[in-house]
Amino acid sequence: MDFGPFLLLALMEGMVMAAVLALTAVGLSLVFGVMRVVNVAHGEFFMLGAVIAWFVTHFMPGPPAVAFAAALVICPLLVGGIAALSDTLILKRLNYDPEATIVATIGLSYIFQQTALTFYGPDARPVLAPFDLRIQLPWFGYSGYKIAVVFAALAILLAVWLLMTRTRAGLIMRATQLDRNTARAFGINVDRVYAAVFALGAGLAAVAAVLIVPIQQAHYLMGHDPLLLSFIVVIIGGLGSLRGTLVAALVIGLSDGVISVFFSPTLAKILATLLVAMVLVFRPQGLFGTKP
Amino acid sequence: MLELSNINAGYGNVQVLRGLSLTAGPGQVTCVMGRNGAGKTTMLRAIMGQISTTAGSITLSGTPLQTLPAHEVPRAGIGYVPQGRRLFGELTVAQNIEIGLMTRGKGRATRDYVLSLFPRLRERLSQRSSTLSGGEQQMLAIARALCLEPSVLLLDEPTEGLQPSMITLIRDTLLTLKSTGVAIVLVEQRVDAVLAMADHIAFVTAGSVAETVPNTGLSTDSAQFKTYVGV
Ligand SMILES: Nc1ncnc2c1ncn2[C@@H]1O[C@H](COP(=O)(O)OP(=O)(O)OP(=O)(O)O)[C@@H](O)[C@H]1O
Ligand SMILES: [Mg+2]
Numbered sequence: 415m416d417f418g419p420f421l422l423l424a425l426m427e428g429m430v431m432a433a434v435l436a437l438t439a440v441g442l443s444l445v446f447g448v449m450r451v452v453n454v455a456h457g458e459f460f461m462l463g464a465v466i467a468w469f470v471t472h473f474m475p476g477p478p479a480v481a482f483a484a485a486l487v488i489c490p491l492l493v494g495g496i497a498a499l500s501d502t503l504i505l506k507r508l509n510y511d512p513e514a515t516i517v518a519t520i521g522l523s524y525i526f527q528q529t530a531l532t533f534y535g536p537d538a539r540p541v542l543a544p545f546d547l548r549i550q551l552p553w554f555g556y557s558g559y560k561i562a563v564v565f566a567a568l569a570i571l572l573a574v575w576l577l578m579t580r581t582r583a584g585l586i587m588r589a590t591q592l593d594r595n596t597a598r599a600f601g602i603n604v605d606r607v608y609a610a611v612f613a614l615g616a617g618l619a620a621v622a623a624v625l626i627v628p629i630q631q632a633h634y635l636m637g638h639d640p641l642l643l644s645f646i647v648v649i650i651g652g653l654g655s656l657r658g659t660l661v662a663a664l665v666i667g668l669s670d671g672v673i674s675v676f677f678s679p680t681l682a683k684i685l686a687t688l689l690v691a692m693v694l695v696f697r698p699q700g701l702f703g704t705k706p
Numbered sequence: 707m708l709e710l711s712n713i714n715a716g717y718g719n720v721q722v723l724r725g726l727s728l729t730a731g732p733g734q735v736t737c738v739m740g741r742n743g744a745g746k747t748t749m750l751r752a753i754m755g756q757i758s759t760t761a762g763s764i765t766l767s768g769t770p771l772q773t774l775p776a777h778e779v780p781r782a783g784i785g786y787v788p789q790g791r792r793l794f795g796e797l798t799v800a801q802n803i804e805i806g807l808m809t810r811g812k813g814r815a816t817r818d819y820v821l822s823l824f825p826r827l828r829e830r831l832s833q834r835s836s837t838l839s840g841g842e843q844q845m846l847a848i849a850r851a852l853c854l855e856p857s858v859l860l861l862d863e864p865t866e867g868l869q870p871s872m873i874t875l876i877r878d879t880l881l882t883l884k885s886t887g888v889a890i891v892l893v894e895q896r897v898d899a900v901l902a903m904a905d906h907i908a909f910v911t912a913g914s915v916a917e918t919v920p921n922t923g924l925s926t927d928s929a930q931f932k933t934y935v936g937v
Contacts, residue, residue, distance in 0.1 A: 589797065593794060596792045599779075600780055600850070
């Protein structure tokens with residue numbers, strides 16, 4: 415293949431990566447922004463989304479498209495429910511203390527992993543894509559499903575953005591983020607907002623996982639990479655900045671795609687980690703964050 | 707009628723309020739004075755349920771407030787203008803007002819009334835509240851609290867750092883509210899402002915009300931002001 419088409423292929427792979435990464439990282443960023451909780455279990459919410467998607471599509475009768483659509487609805491709801499429960503049972507009791515919640519979410523991540531290992535097993539299992547369409551470009555054929563993933567992710571991100579900026583629920587979340595005591599003085603039930611935000615963040619990771627699982631397979635240890643990359647994205651974009659998170663996801667996703675195709679995935683991760691180190695040294699508030 | 711009776715409260719192991727009692731009646735302005743650190747802000751935060759009391763009772767028209775979660779206290783009809791304003795700085799003027807209205811499900815009529823009290827805010831609805839001038843921020847803090855149509859209004863040093871004309875505006879607004887039957891608790895350090903507005907003055911020292919006097923026959927050089935405020 416010539417360089418041009420090869421680059422195009424790499425960019426398309428990068429776009430898929432960026433789209434799924436953006437969804438996952440926005441979830442992490444939202445939770446940190448509103449609750450000031452560094453959620454180390456975020457990658458396991460992603461993994462749970464993928465594993466539950468396997469169960470749903472495996473046991474659901476009917477055509478793969480219907481089973482997949484069901485997974486797309488059931489997984490984020492179920493994972494969101496698990497997250498809301500974790501918030502109420504654990505994080506709330508720790509008073510959202512920043513250090514204690516880090517330790518607690520590390521603990522949660524082991525619980526989720528071991529639960530998945532027990533009930534799902536150690537194997538990686540595929541989930542059928544909802545449709546099988548190859549789009550033939552002049553130079554190579556490309557999976558129509560991957561293109562659909564990019565558009566689905568964009569649609570969900572747009573919905574999140576509208577939720578945060580155009581709705582009453584978004585206003586309540588932002589007020590809570592800015593000053594939780596004053597929010598309480600204006601009737602905002604901060605406990606309920608926190609549970610909802612934690613559920614929303616986990617649900618976004620889960621939906622990202624459902625989208626990616628026909629490409630990647632479900633495995634009980636698959637949460638590591640999304641967690642690491644989400645942290646990289648959130649740090650580069652600026653903690654709590656939605657816009658920064660999106661831009662950083664695009665940069666990391668695209669460069670990961672390109673570098674993985676031309677060189678190796680390991681080099682891509684090395685460079686991303688190096689970029690984080692540079693950002694932490696020269697611009698600790700992130701590229702789009704405001705100085706604390 | 708808001709009644710605090712013998713309340714104790716503090717932060718962690720540090721007790722700040724010691725047997726504090728205070729009554730604020732409808733259509734009355736109850737001013738609270740005391741030195742820095744006397745516990746005035748702590749008292750208001752205890753009323754709002756932001757810190758819990760360890761003894762005593764707080765009631766609103768006979769209903770106990772201490773058992774309510776903090777977010778239910780404003781819904782019972784208590785508007786709060788915190789010290790330092792505490793606006794939602796990244797949100798616009800309109801959004802701050804919207805949050806005030808949501809507290810008790812008030813609508814357009816309330817919004818129009820509140821904005822008619824502060825026409826300057828109406829001109830700046832889409833401005834980020836952190837970019838307002840100090841006086842405008844204070845107007846917004848008061849407007850946001852009035853969006854609850856509160857029966858009790860708590861204000862913590864609303865005139866801090868404001869020029870005389872702005873203080874006059876705030877005074878006139880509070881006197882208008884008073885005439886509609888709102889119970890006003892005003893924490894205030896300026897003696898002239900207190901003399902112009904108060905029905906009663908409660909002097910706080912070391913976490914309790916040492917003396918409550920009606921605002922009759924007082925002047926800027928009355929003994930109480932020297933004793934409790936040091937002016
Ligand atoms: N969050 C807190 N944690 C610990 N101690 C606090 C806290 N907030 C206030 N205090 C202490 O409680 C005491 C009373 O403070 P408070 O803010 O109620 O005083 P105040 O009368 O409002 O003073 P000022 O006139 O300066 O506003 C002070 O000694 C203060 O240091
Ligand atoms: Mg104070």
